[in-house]
Amino acid sequence: MWAERARTAIRSVGEILITLGVVLFLFCAYQLFYTNVIADEAMRSEVSDLHKLWAAQPPTPRSAGSATPAGLGPFDTADSRGTSGAAFAILHIPRLGDKSIPVLQGTSLDLLGRGVGHYKDSALPGRVGNFAVAGHRKTHGEPFRYLDEMRAGDLIVVETADTWYTYREDRDPFIVDPTDLAVVAPVPDHPGETPSQKLITLTTCNPWWASTQRMIVTGTLIAQQPRSAGEPPALTVNTPKFQ
Template sequence: MTDVRADDEADEADVREAGYRRRDRRRAWTFWIGLALVLAGLSILGWIAWQLYGTNIVSQRRHEQTVESLEREWDKPKAEAKPQVQTDQGAAGAILRIPRFGDDFAVPVLEGIEDDALASGIGHFEDSAGPGEVGNYALAGHRITHGEPLRDMPDLQPGDEIVVETRDTVYTYVLDTGGDDLRVPFTDGWVVSARPENPDPDGVGPLPDRDRLITLTTCAELFHTDDRLIAFGHLQSAVDRE
């Protein structure tokens, strides 16, 4: 009888020990899973913080450096000054100034609308007209992250000036539409065509009797959206930079 009782107690001890081991393993797994979730959450928060703040710091520094490089180049004797400066993100050949956004607003215009160009300034649709030329000088810029040069696009009003400075000339455009008067899907290519014409006869578009146009495009909302805000304007004046 004593041996049977001892065996039962030993079996119970083994069962308890096995239960402790299972509980310890569950606790270990719970700890590591929890730690992984915390680290994943911190990584996501870090990525968001970088997108919202870090990219702005980097891009705004690039804006300033490229604008300064352009101004230094253009201040040389005209025979020596190049129309563009080459950056790691592409060629910059103009400076965009929008008085509505402040006297210190100055953003370089880079050729192309690839990610590198848009992360370093305003992008120029390469198939569109150049500054002051007949046709449509079409530009794109970020509204959030990467310097967010067009964050305040909805604040633009008809009559606002858009100034484009090049090596030789300062072009002043005047907006015909407000910054949030027209919202289109990103697939609507007519807005950056040489002579934009809204397929909706009652829709917003540039003035019909102007042949030297400017178009600004940016995201319709601060966060993800497939729509674009569009503002149209026309050339008002062109004066020698000197």
């Protein structure tokens, strides 16, 4: 009697453990693979929608020497950062491949599954200050998966409704604490100071499977040109890629 009950209990526990193992395996497969499939499709859709919007409502480009950057579609007002969740630019990082990454307004987890997120209080592309964005390094499309492979001098291109902005990376990627928000200040590491440069900051988690640190890439604007002039040199030269 007791032996039969013990066998039944052991069998039941075994079945529960097997079920939990299958559930855990499916969850890991979802996180590792399916979130990337969903995010990649979402990013392609955002980029396609932006290009269609820009083609349907072409803004009037300003001169490259203008103090005010060219239009950003729904973000083209001096005091507005646009609608939360809206895509307004496209990020290109030649060193990391040919992927076009939409930039959305905000950094919530759901938005980071559709592209990279713009820190709401940071500058807009091409404007004085620090254009700061965040992106996933693992799962959900992994736009910054190999951000650690970037090096000083690499070029970062931001495409907006009517302008290409090209930034040059200032230094190799570096690590900060996740609480170090000074890296996305208008003057990085100097909160409260008035900016005079046009900067970009890319942020992501470090290491791959944790959020105990932040990996940072910074750059300075070196060129801009109208979209009507075609792709900038940074996207047409044969840059060695890490993929």
